[in-house]
Amino acid sequence: MSMEFLRPATWAEALAMKAERPDARPIAGGTDVMVELNFDRTRPPALLDLTAIPELATWNTDIVPGWIRIGAGMTYTRIIEELGGMFPGLAIAARTVGSPQIRNRGTIGGNLGSASPAGDLLPVLLANRGAEVWVESVRKKAGPYPVYDFFTGPKRNLLAPDELIREVRMRVTHGPEQFAKIGTRNAMVIAVCSFALTLDPGEREVGTGIGSAGPTPLLAFDAGEYLAGELDWEGAGPLDDRVARRFGELVAAAANPIDDVRGTAEYRRHALSVMARRTLGWAWADYRKGAAECA
């Protein structure tokens, strides 16, 4: 009935402990884990506290050119403060998480580990085309999963029992990013549905991510392809309203929502189409502004 509390001081020690105790539940900010414990939904035999490992709470851009490495222990608050310039969409999403207290403790690694379809950062990671979740175990040296492969179902991911999430790697595109989330109150709310959009001016590609409208966070792949082909990248002209609406429809079509206590499936699809259209408008305005400044 007792619960063991493991607190490794180094990453190697954490991997060793996880190998020895695959039933140990990793915990960082405790945003999801503590709720489950308090509601008596899970009772893991051991908790593996990852907050004493310094390198987990760091980020750097000098590993691979054009990429950033974000340690799993980076909190939402630090993401907002330190990465907001580089990844405005990630910062907007982080700002919608809980309250200041929760943002001070909750981490990007926790968001990935919980793998909730409503995880606020997850659509943004999907929209960063090619983003990777790096996992490691004593058995297997660190390696990436593409984010779009990582989630296998509601609160399920590809992590093996002896593996831990080490970091996230994202492409630095310097393009406009947006995120929007529906909640039934104006703060501290779990997403009814959410949408993330990234415009990649270099590759002329569009990244998308849908939250809380399916068993996992979803890509709106067709919508992104359609939009990438329709946008006036070259001339940076005004956005065609028909394109924006069509994009919204395609995003809604990519969702697979259900009716639940937070909202109806029909509303979720509708809200996604609106958010897709609006975020596109804002992102395209940013793009045009950037194009004008460069000209």
Next chain:
Amino acid sequence: MTTRLESGVRGGIGDSPVRPDGNLKVTGEFAYSSDLWMDGMLWGATLRSPHPRARITSVDLTEAVKLPGVHAVLTHEDVPGARCYGLDHRDQPVLAIDRVRYQGEAIAIVAADHPETARRACERIVVGYEVEEPVTDARRAALDPACPKVHESGNIVRHQPVRVGDASAATADVVVTGEYEVGMQDQAFLGPESGLAVPAEDGGVDLFVATQWLHVDQEQIAACLGLPAERVRLTLAGVGGAFGAREDLSMQIHACLLALRTGRPVKFVYGREESFFGHVHRHPAVLRYEHGATSDGRLVYVRAEIILDGGAYASSTPAVVGNAASLGAGPYNVPNVAIDAYGVYTNNPPCGAMRGFGAVQACFAYESQMDRLAEACGLDPVEVRIRNALSEGSTIATGQVVDMPAPLTDLLERVRAFPPPAARITGEDGRPDLLGLPGGVANTTHGEGVVRGVGYGIGIKNICYSEGFDDHSTARVRLELVGGEPAVLVHTAAAEVGQGLVTLQAQIARTELGVDRVTVAPADTAVGSAGSSSASRQSYMTGGAVRAACAAVRARVFALAGRHLAAEGRGGRVPADLALADGKVVSESEGVIATLAEILHAEAVEETREFRHRPTRPMDPLTGQGDSHTQFAFCVHRAVVDVDVELGLVKVVELAAVQDVGRILNPVALRGQILGGSAQGLGLALMEEIQVRDGVIRNPSFTDYLIPTILDMPPMRTQVLEHPDPHAPYGLRGAGEPPTLSSTPAVIAAVRAATGRSLTRVPVRPEHITGHAMDKPSDLG
């Protein structure tokens, strides 16, 4: 008024002295009932039914009892006294007897040396259920004789008609009808049900508990324990909010049973999820209204059918029905009235007291109707209300004359006259000001789809207990010298539930006795009943009792002053105009007579007084007529909202309120009541609902039971009027509930104005505004 209110003492009536619990609560050091602890205590846990309606075919405790650390496992067979309790009807089993009537009903209780052990023991109890189809449709329960019965006595707890004139025959130029629905709101207090029962040497028990009314708990607990009341002693523990949810018993009898059985102190603390099953909620309601009026908007008749879902047990359903019926026509003059209010049993969660009960549900419906009437008559919504508003000397639907100020027209005109709030889509830097927009930082709009709306609401609430109830409060006040200085001790059983009653009692004693040092003793049952901290009544009732006890103390001090004068050879004549001020007996004509230190010596002057408001009468069972209420209170709101009409998200930009409180006793506490009440009303309008399907609660947590945050509750503009009620102490009017009534319809009216939707159900959800609801309400067709 003879009371000297201008006494130089600070922290008296009209001031806002610092409340003793304020800093402690803000810094997290206040001891709540959940913090109670005693050496050697055991922990209680409760086994609850997963089914809303089932026969219990067997209960096997074997495995639970065997678990090491378990000290007792009890069922209904272990209840020594009455098997059932209840505020009005004693219909609720202490522990389920042969059947369960709602999801979460307590079946067995465990005491163990660790809370986890107690919970594990509960899991080992094997209960056999024969699950039955639950009764969940309140309207069917009320009106369909073929509906299965929740209790043998039938499904109607109370049906109260109100009849004035001939509403069935009345005709009118303009007729508006509507069916409205109010969802199940929760009080959402932060301190879960908790307490500590300590067995006593006399075979009785001492219970420390967070409650709203110590003596009504004591009475019910003693009956079920089979003990005389004096052997069940209660002391109020730190209360983390109440709002009506602590009127009914939760863990009280369970803790006492286990303490008496084990001979050890037993503590219960419900978890958050359990708490949603551990207390009653606001009655959901379906309300059908028809108003007839002249073409210039003057009401001719109102017909209404109000169905209140009381859930599995009666709780305070009878009183809720009484309020909905008697106040169902609203604060309006209506010559012909036919209201039928029903409170029924179903297998839904039990519902009972919550701030504004009965009056809240009716107010949403009649105010929605007034807006429809305004539209039908082409009138401004404030104007149509003014044309029909009650005033002093008017008669409400029960025939009761409003014999106190009722400045409704003034309230309405004042709230309308407030300047409109500015439209702020962008911040100073020209970027969208997300905090001020629907959706907040979730970044759903930068102004797209945002439409502003304005709405009004006004309500009428009865203050104090009604319908002939012997409503009273008791106060004991003691004046003596402590360290040579006069000091006052006030002792009542009145529950401080966060509203500031401890502070107020001291303010009254300071004002009445002119003494600075006032201590308020912990509330317990060693002094007579104070009645409930409910119905906005404690300032009136316990305030009145403290004031009366102070007056009695004062009279004795004046007598002692005469004795003192005689002893000093200054005797003969005692001035008639004595008063107490600044620790002295003074005379307006002769100046300072003596200090209290000189007069009192070693003597303590102690007096106990019971205070009663004027008597009320029951409502006539067929016509609803009767002077059933003590006092009426009024508040009016104007809500200004920005709605993202495409996404259905709402930002309340401003709530403005004007309330008449008769007399301001503590300005800060009063503002807190107006803000808090308005926020709770806003919550009901936009988000707060316990979602129940087939008798099962779907969102028993603060993850999905949403209450307004600082980004949902806007700054409030408030104005307070003071028209004294000649019948009440200090002329005061209860202030806690009225803001809860009118804020809901005002917010919804504003959302309707912005969206053009008829929105007949609260809380309104985004999909109701956008038209993507699953169960499409009739107004979306």
